[in-house]
Amino acid sequence: MLVSSLKPDLQIFADLGSWRAFAPVGEVSLDNYAGVFDRVPFWQFLANSVVISGVTVVLGILINSMAAFALARLRWRGRGFVLTLILATLIVPFETLALPLLWWVNKLPSLEANGFSLEFSQGWLNTYHVQIIPFIANAFSVYLFYQYFSSIPRELDEAARVDGAGWFAIYARVVMPLSGPAIATVAILTFLPAWNSYLWPLMVIQSEELRPVMxxxxxxxxxxxxxxxxxxxxxxxxxxxxxxxxxxxKSFINSIASSGVKG
Incomplete structure (x- = not known):
């Protein structure tokens, strides 16, 4: 891909089937990159994807880790059933949910600024948040955090409780600082589908100013x-x-390695 981006179309096809397709030889230039900026508003698309993916990652880490903390560290009736229900959603492909989700987001109220006043309107279509909010909660991220939190000794919770810390303080000051590998893994696995999203923005975004890179x-x-x-x-x-x-x-590899270590 990178080598072909430096060649004109005629040479790309001429080099197919030989080693030259993988080497920057022949008519090599940056003309294709200049053509990209002439053909599309690249920086606008890039900024949109950075904002959408970044916000989705940050909120996803917060929401999914809090849900996993409640499932892994707190004792309450029915948590096993709730975890099973969350994991069961993994078998449902997004293509099955796309049309019902489109219908729902088109019915939800939206708050918009009109001069110095705020007004309610119907529908989330053609907005930033329609590309973010439906993908914050993620069953696989909850499961990853749940597995990692379960491996942290509960004696740390008891010691913090003795010192007067509440559950949120334990989550923020004890468990999360020890969960760097899990956070990094969830960040990568959340960022990739958000960055590569194509079908959903194609369905809900009409304005060029809001389109992501894909x-x-x-x-x-x-x-x-x-x-x-x-x-x-x-x-x-x-x-x-x-x-x-x-x-x-480094944190991603550590998380994968530690997932197979017991005790």
């Missing part, structure tokens, strides 16, 4: 398709994903 791929398949620009655009939108993994790879 919708931008459509622009390159209208009229004349430039495969070099497609590769250049794909390379650009891959950079944040690679950067996130590099930043959290």
């Amino acid at each position: 919708i931008g791929l459509q622009y390159f398949f209208q009229l004349n398709v430039s495969w070099g620009q497609v590769m250049a655009y794909s390379s650009l939108i891959t950079v944040p994903v690679v950067a996130l993994f590099i930043a959290f790879q």
Whole structure:
């Protein structure tokens, strides 16, 4: 992908089937990258995806970890059934939920600013929050936090309770600071689907100012398709994903390694 983004279309197809397809040889230039910025509002799409993915990750870590804390550390009747119910939602594909979810978000009230006053309107379509709120709670993230929190000794909770700490203080000051690998894993696994989201924004967003980067791929398949620009655009939108993994790879690998360690 990266090598092809540096070549014109004719050379891309000429190099197919040989080692030259994987090497930056021939007519190599940055013209495809310049063409990307001329063809789409790349920075607008990038900013939208960064905001949507970033907010989804932050709120997802908060909400899912609090739910997992209640399931793993608190004693209350029916928590096993609730955990089973949460995990059961993993077998339902998003494509099955897309149309009912679209109907619901179109019926929900929305608060909008009109000059110096706030007004209620119906429907979340064509907004930022319709791309964020439905994906904050995630069953797999709850399960990951639940498994990690269950491995933390309960004696720490008892010691904190003796010192006068409440459950929220234990969550914020004891459990979460010890859960770095789990947080990093959930951050990566939440960021990836949010960044790669295509079907849902295609259904709910009409304004170009609110579209994420994946919708931008459509622009390159209208009229004349430039495969070099497609590769250049794909390379650009891959950079944040690679950067996130590099930043959290140590904690991510530690979380995977520790998941198989007992005792």
